[in-house]
Amino acid sequence: MPHPVPLIGISTYLEPGARWGVWHKPAALLPSGYHRMVQRSGAHAVLLPPDGDPGSADALVRRLDGVITAGGPDVDPGRYGAERDPRTGPAYPERDSWEIALTGAAIEQGKPLLGICRGMQILNVAFGGTLVQHMDGHRGAADGVFTSHPVKPVPGTLLERVLPEPVDVPTYHHQSVADTGAGLVPSAYAEDGTVEALELPDADGFVLAVQWHPEEGDDLRLTEALVEAAVGAAVSGARGSA
Template identity: 45%
Template sequence: MAVPLIGLTTYREQAAWGVWDQRADLLPTQYAAAVEATGGVPVLLPPATQTGAAEAVVARLDGLVISGGADVDPERYDEAPHARTAGWRPDRDAWEVALLDAADATGLPVLGVCRGMQVMAVRAGGALDQHVPDLVGHEQHSPGGDAFGSVDVVTTPGTRVAALVGDRLAVNCHHHQSVRTHPGFAAVAHAADGTLEAMEAAGDRFCVGVQWHPETAADVGLLAGLVRAAAVYADTR
């Protein structure tokens, strides 16, 4: 099988390194390291605005990860911002939706991580709960700062996600929003407090969103599953 190229969408933020302090396209190294560890080659995808850019990129990829990051613009699901919704990035929203459109057109394998799952749901016509603590009464899903919360998740038997990670697992998460509705996707994992933790599309195509951060864990079963699907895609397209 060919070594698959896995696209990873990136942040575009003010950043400091060495003598520099300027706008930069960046992503935590854990994403690329997890792709490499499972047999893929990571390719970073900063937001692009040219007409046809998403289609050109997807034509060269074998798999796609929509990465974590800032809140999705609530205008995309026709709601006013919650008081705790802030810092959305219209450039990322537009870029990632365009990539998902192009990926759907070609059957490209896709994994959405945290924000990525939310972008997938909103693109499909769904909506988000903008502040999870309002619903569950605790902040375990995002304890603050740069810390990850630890949440126990139960998966739905017989699903793709369950086959990759088992019937239950503890996950690392960092989110204050969650998916409320998700047209075209099945809900396939939940936290004990009822928060939706994973969704997947029906059929043979790998198209999965998870609310947690699989790239941070020693068990990268989801990323391994994506890379395997990407390798098959590369050999059969």
């Protein structure tokens, strides 16, 4: 029998005033690169807007085969016990709570998890880590402009198995990992020493997060690895019927 097509959930923004056509209204949205990347990697994509009840994440994740926590605004520094730097963006407490809950549910259930940019920072904060609130050199010369730089995988890690050689990656961030969360292991670095990937070696399954934006490039190896792991979850009947 053919493998079932995995169902991958992707977290989204919740914006107070998005514009489309004649409308200017609150909206849950996500750049199309995310769902297209998942679809090109052989899975179905489902968008997961923030839920006012983070407790619902457990039942939702049981119906999925994998989770991607997407890029987005800065994590509230109060989440890791820091005072707000004036260069840190506004807080989005509902999204923080929701993505921390999605992250925890995926790991607890052994569902494959891929964090992207903010998603990596959420993973680190969820495990008690802290963030550098501002750094230079990892985004373009203007707002909304991506840049690229090389990252080097750490030998022996999950990331190295997926990306066995140094690669140039699309990047746009001004925050980064400071103290690594308990149990997490850095699995790639930029040339300036910035942590560019984290993973959880003791997890029951695929838990990987990267600081860059694979959805802005053509390299599908990260999402193909996620989907391969999700196929295993679907075949084994891990998807529930909450």
